[in-house]
Amino acid sequence: NAGVTxxxxxxxxxxxxxxxxxxxxxxNHNYMYWYRQDPGMGLKLxxxxxxxxxxxxxxxxxxxNVSRSTTEDFPLxxxxxxxxxxxxxxxxxxxxxxxxxxxxxxxGTRLTVL
Amino acid sequence: GENxxxxxxxxxxxxxxSAVIKCTYSDSASNYFPWYKQELGKRPQLIIDxxxxxxxxxxxRIAVTLNKTAKHFSLHITETQPEDSAVYFCAATRNSGGSNxxxxxxxxxxxxxxx
Numbered sequence: 001n002a003g004v005t006x007x008x009x010x011x012x013x014x015x016x017x018x019x020x021x022x023x024x025x026x027x028n029h030n031y032m033y034w035y036r037q038d039p040g041m042g043l044k045l046x047x048x049x050x051x052x053x054x055x056x057x058x059x060x061x062x063x064x065n066v067s068r069s070t071t072e073d074f075p076l077x078x079x080x081x082x083x084x085x086x087x088x089x090x091x092x093x094x095x096x097x098x099x100x101x102x103x104x105x106x107x108g109t110r111l112t113v114l
Numbered sequence: 115g116e117n118x119x120x121x122x123x124x125x126x127x128x129x130x131x132s133a134v135i136k137c138t139y140s141d142s143a144s145n146y147f148p149w150y151k152q153e154l155g156k157r158p159q160l161i162i163d164x165x166x167x168x169x170x171x172x173x174x175r176i177a178v179t180l181n182k183t184a185k186h187f188s189l190h191i192t193e194t195q196p197e198d199s200a201v202y203f204c205a206a207t208r209n210s211g212g213s214n215x216x217x218x219x220x221x222x223x224x225x226x227x228x229x
Contacts, residue, residue, distance in 0.1 A: 105158050
């Protein structure tokens, strides 16, 4: 299993540009999450999904959108990029079995908006 | 919503010493408390977790304690080694489908183990 994969690893955007951060998992996990990590600020939840076709906002959703058309993929869309979106983005997933709670993280995407 | 405070933000110890990182949480309904380790430039990885029905859990050199009454939990690392150097995050969540298992993270502790 590849686990949770993310592309790209690095990206530089200009203010106002758009892009999609890709996330995929091959563990058949129903739950998927997007976090952003700013220096000294821990991880903050942007959006999450409990299964294909179901998404919901997390703590910091403004400026982002998500979709979940398949169990495997959970892309994060940035529209009109702003410098405040400069961050490291992590995707995570967990299975839905009762009693199993570990979230598995992808390798991250480092985004800079200039 | 849940709020998790983590202290200290940085911790420097000598190799072989013990390290303790403390977290407090606000939601008395939270009942699952994981600890993640993140090495520089890498992804967070779970190192240990504890559920609210136990007070302590150990795994070799690491242990976690939980005080539900005071709403705080701690990570203990004994006999520290240079490879323990990393950022450690605590987190909390309600262990129920209604919460969708959303984790609330502390801001992290940078642990440096000096040889």
